[in-house]
Amino acid sequence: MTEKKLEVEIQVIIHATEDPQRIFDSFTQLFNLEKDDFSVQKLQGHYDNPIVLLNGKIKKKKATIFVNSLISNIPKKDIDEIIDELDSRCDGSGLYIRISKQSLVEGKVKPAAEDPIKIRVYTPVYSQKDILKTYSEILTSTI
Numbered sequence: 001m002t003e004k005k006l007e008v009e010i011q012v013i014i015h016a017t018e019d020p021q022r023i024f025d026s027f028t029q030l031f032n033l034e035k036d037d038f039s040v041q042k043l044q045g046h047y048d049n050p051i052v053l054l055n056g057k058i059k060k061k062k063a064t065i066f067v068n069s070l071i072s073n074i075p076k077k078d079i080d081e082i083i084d085e086l087d088s089r090c091d092g093s094g095l096y097i098r099i100s101k102q103s104l105v106e107g108k109v110k111p112a113a114e115d116p117i118k119i120r121v122y123t124p125v126y127s128q129k130d131i132l133k134t135y136s137e138i139l140t141s142t143i
Contacts (some may be wrong), residue, residue, distance in 0.1 A: 004123045011057035012117040013100065023054070026104045031063070031069050033058070058138050068112065069119055070097070071139060073109035080122040082111065082137055086132045093125040095135045 014020050020040075027033040033056065041053040043131070058066055071079065082089060082097065089096050098116035099109050125131045 002135075004064075005043065007106050007122040008056070008058045008063045008066050009120040009122070010058075012038075012054040013105075013115070014052040014054065015045070016051070022055070022105045026107070029107065030073060030104065030109065031066050033062075033066065037062075040094075049054050058125070063121075067102070067138065068135075068143055070099075070109060070119070074099075074111070079139055083136055086135055090131050090135060093131065094120055095121045095138075097121065 012023060014023060024035045024038075027037075037055040037058060038054045043051045043053055045051045056058070074082075084094070097119045098112055099119065100112035101115060101117055103110040103112070104117060121135075123134065123137070125134050
């Protein structure tokens with residue numbers, strides 16, 4: 001991957017029927033992220049159901065390693081689709097990717113729209129016209 005200043009934000013909503021430890025274990029196995037990389041918030045959902053909100057923010061080398069691992073675990077056809085949709089996936093200097101929680105606990109990375117893990121990859125892009133080119137390069141540099 002080209003040397004870019006990367007930051008990654010990860011948000012996971014864990015419902016009462018899901019095991020937070022399985023999510024943490026999956027992040028450790030696939031991305032070498034630890035429980036300490038996340039803040040944990042306990043919330044209440046509809047009908048007072050308990051919800052756990054995980055927020056992770058990683059920077060520098062750890063973020064680069066995470067992005068490399070994320071991209072290398074997403075099937076090429078899905079990466080191509082993400083690249084085709086960059087216009088709608090980029091906001092400001094951030095790229096938004098949503099992956100399946102279920103796939104994550106199965107040791108795979110698949111894009112998902114329903115009940116996803118939300119990932120925002122950020123790198124400074126000083127000219128808006130360069131944003132698509134910058135993220136296209138990031139997404140293809142590890143394939």
